Amino acid sequence: MGVGLTALLLGSAAAHADTTLPLPDGREALTTATGVQVDLTRTNEQAVIAPSLAANGTSRTASVTGVVFAKVDNATKGALVTGYLVGCQVDLSGGLSLGGDVWVSPSSVTPELSPSINLVPGGVSVVKLDTKQLDPAANAVGIAYSGRGIQISGCAGYAQARAFSTLTVQNQQGSAEVTLYGDPFSVG
DSSP: OHHHHHHHHHHHHOOOOOEEEEOOOEEEEEEOTTSOEEEEEEEEEEEEEEOOTTOSTTOEEEEEEEEEEEEEESOSEEEEEEEEEEEEEEEOTTOEEEEEEEEEOSSOEEEEEEEEEOOEEEEEEEEEEEEEEOBTTTTEEEEEEEEEEEEEOSEEEEEEEEEEEEEEEEETTEEEEEEEEOOOEEOO
């Protein structure tokens, strides 16, 4: 029994290495219906998946790095938003609850506790990293981020993330929106 406990304690103290995932570059180049020429790119994207500091199966941690840049012609104003869509298979954020009954018989009183876990079907959350305004004089806007943390808590099952960058542009003919998505990657 003492050996099993020692092995259990040593096993729980073992550290796991971070996993670095290089992700492919992405590009969306087009002319909008309002006549704005857009060249939106994401380069040097990577995710580093790390074991949870909480050391439990419902938390995950990742840090992300990338460069998003848009070259824009024929726009008077605009904005670039970048971030990640994060999905969780089963949401446990509702927590654990205890309920119970008391059973009475002629010979005894027996309490009965029944734990329940509040399971919610998985969902997708938006994690915005940054928003920048277009500089019409430069015809460009960019966002660089490095080591930005994404923490997922209360998630059972599979978790996945995917980068998004949305550029909204405007000129005298109207406004348009262009979104560039990255490749999905597992967060555990």
